[in-house]
Amino acid sequence: MNPQKHNYNLPTRSNLCKIFAITAFILYIFIIYHHSISSFCNSPLKKPLINKAIASSISPSPSPPSPPPPTNVSHLVFGISGSVNAWRDRKAYFREWWRPNVTRGYIFFDKVPTMDILPWPGINKLPPYRVSENTTKFKVYSRHVKPEVIRIVRTILETFREGDKDVRWYIMGDDDTIFFLDNLVDLLGRYDHTKYFYIGGVSECVKSNFDFSFEMAFGGAGFALSYPLVEALVANIDRCVETYPFYFVSDQILSACIADLGVPLTSEKGFHQIDLVHDISGFLSAHPQAPLISLHHLDIATPIFPTKNRHKSVRNLMTAAKVDQSRLLQQTVCYHKQKSWAFSIAWGYSAYIYEHTIPRSILRRPLETFTPWSLKRRPPDYMFNTRLVNNNSCETPHVFFFRSIKRVISNSNSNNNNNSNSHSNTTTTDEIMMTYTRYKPRQLPPCSPNHSADHITKIRVYSPTTKLDFAENRGECCDVLNHVDGKNTAEVRIRACKKTEIIIV
Structure with a gap:
C-alpha cells in the first residue's frame, strides 16, 4: 500500500511581506496608545483629577451628622x-x-x-x-x-x-x-x-x-x-x-x-x-401615673400639709423634690397580709394605711376631699373617677404626711415577703429613706378585731436612688417589711415590679 501524498503550500515571498507589514502596524498602534496613556497620567493638569478620583473611590462615605445633644x-x-x-x-x-x-x-x-x-x-x-x-x-x-x-x-x-x-x-x-x-x-x-x-x-x-x-x-x-x-x-x-x-x-x-x-x-x-378648692390632699395622694410637671392655685386651696402654712407646705414638698423629682407624688400600693392592711404611698407627700386589702384599681381613684372650682355643680364634676369620703372603718385611711428624707445605706433582705418564714441573704443597699408621721387619730373603731393600725405613728419608706423610668410604662411595687406588734413604726420598701407580678392580694 502506497503512503498518501500530502501537498504543503509554502507561503510565497509576497505573503510574507503582507504578514510583516500588518504585524508592524499593530505594534506601532500599541506603542502610540501606550505613550498617550503615559503622557496623560504624567500630565500635571491631569494628576489632581486622577488622584481625586482614586481617593474618592477608596475613601469611606461621609458619616451622617451627629444628633443634637439631649434637651436640658x-x-x-x-x-x-x-x-x-x-x-x-x-x-x-x-x-x-x-x-x-x-x-x-x-x-x-x-x-x-x-x-x-x-x-x-x-x-x-x-x-x-x-x-x-x-x-x-x-x-x-x-x-x-x-x-x-x-x-x-x-x-x-x-x-x-x-x-x-x-x-x-x-x-x-x-x-x-x-x-x-x-x-x-x-x-x-x-x-x-x-x-x-x-x-x-x-x-x-x-x-x-x-x-x-x-x-x-x-x-x-x-x-x-x-x-x-x-x-x-x-x-x-x-x-x-x-x-x-x-x-x-x-x-x-x-x-x-x-x-x-x-x-x-x-x-x-x-x-x-388645680381647679379644686379646700383640701386637695386626696387628689395629690392618687396622682396619675405620669411625671409631676406643675401645680397651680396653691394659694387658694388649703395648705397641702395641714400642719404648715402654704409657703412652708410648698417648701416641704420641694425638699423631697430636690432628692428625686421623678417619683414625686407617684403612687405605690402593697399589702400586709397578716394584718389585712393596704398601704398607699404617694412618694414625698403622704402615706395611707387602710385596715382592709382594697385593690390598687380602687385606691388609684382619689378620695374626694376637695370640691370643684365652680359652685354651679352638675355631675359629673371631674375628669377622673373619685371615692367618696365616709366613716366606714374599712374604707377610711389612717393618714400620714411626709416629714423628712435622707440617703442611707440599708441592709435589705432579698426576700421581703412578710408571709415568708424562709431565710435569705442580706445585702447592703444605697437607698432613700423617707419618714411620714401621723396627721391625727382616725377616731374610728377597727375594721376587724386585732387588725387596728391606731398604734402606728410613723411610716418609713425606702426607695431606690435611681430615677423612675416612665418609658417602662409601669408603676413600681413595694413590700411591707415585717411588722412587730407593739411597735409604732411600719416600714415599706419600694422596688421594681417583677415581670409578671400583679398588685393584688
Whole structure:
C-alpha cells in the first residue's frame, strides 16, 4: 500500500511581506496608545483629577451628622405673666422652683413695680422683670369682651422678642405656677423640638373644660411650645387677637390661634391647673401615673400639709423634690397580709394605711376631699373617677404626711415577703429613706378585731436612688417589711415590679 501524498503550500515571498507589514502596524498602534496613556497620567493638569478620583473611590462615605445633644434646662425659656399687686405673696412660691443663673426667662408685670417690691433682687435670685407693652393702642382693645387678657396673650410675643439663643422650648405660666424642672426637661426631651408641639393639660373639672375647651392647655398649669410653633404663632398673634375678641381668657385665644395653625394639643397628665378648692390632699395622694410637671392655685386651696402654712407646705414638698423629682407624688400600693392592711404611698407627700386589702384599681381613684372650682355643680364634676369620703372603718385611711428624707445605706433582705418564714441573704443597699408621721387619730373603731393600725405613728419608706423610668410604662411595687406588734413604726420598701407580678392580694 502506497503512503498518501500530502501537498504543503509554502507561503510565497509576497505573503510574507503582507504578514510583516500588518504585524508592524499593530505594534506601532500599541506603542502610540501606550505613550498617550503615559503622557496623560504624567500630565500635571491631569494628576489632581486622577488622584481625586482614586481617593474618592477608596475613601469611606461621609458619616451622617451627629444628633443634637439631649434637651436640658438651658434650652428652655420661661415667659411668666405676673401681677404687681399679687407678687408680694406669690414670690415665695416662685423662689421654690426657680434656679438662679440656671433657668432662663422673664416675668412680665401688668404695670411698673411699686416701691414695696423694688429694688429688684437681680438675676442671681430672680429672673429679670419686664413691664408688658401697652395694649390699649390696639383697635380691638375697645371691643374686646375682656381687654386685659390681650396683654397676657402677647406675653409669648414679648418673650420671643428677647432674642435668647439656642431655645428649643418656650414655657408659659403664671406667677403662682410651680414647675418641677427636672421632670419638665425629661418630658420635653421625649419630643422633637424641631416639629410643631403644643404641650399642656386640661382642667380637672368638667365644667371648666366645657366652658372654655377640652382641647386647650390651661395657662395656670403652664404649657410648652416648640420653637417652630412659636415662630409661626408670633407672626400671627395680633391677627388672632383681632379674630377672637369674644374670648374671655388668654388661654382660649392662644389655643384658637394654634388650632388655626393646624397644631393640636398634646395633653400630658402631669400639668395641673388645680381647679379644686379646700383640701386637695386626696387628689395629690392618687396622682396619675405620669411625671409631676406643675401645680397651680396653691394659694387658694388649703395648705397641702395641714400642719404648715402654704409657703412652708410648698417648701416641704420641694425638699423631697430636690432628692428625686421623678417619683414625686407617684403612687405605690402593697399589702400586709397578716394584718389585712393596704398601704398607699404617694412618694414625698403622704402615706395611707387602710385596715382592709382594697385593690390598687380602687385606691388609684382619689378620695374626694376637695370640691370643684365652680359652685354651679352638675355631675359629673371631674375628669377622673373619685371615692367618696365616709366613716366606714374599712374604707377610711389612717393618714400620714411626709416629714423628712435622707440617703442611707440599708441592709435589705432579698426576700421581703412578710408571709415568708424562709431565710435569705442580706445585702447592703444605697437607698432613700423617707419618714411620714401621723396627721391625727382616725377616731374610728377597727375594721376587724386585732387588725387596728391606731398604734402606728410613723411610716418609713425606702426607695431606690435611681430615677423612675416612665418609658417602662409601669408603676413600681413595694413590700411591707415585717411588722412587730407593739411597735409604732411600719416600714415599706419600694422596688421594681417583677415581670409578671400583679398588685393584688
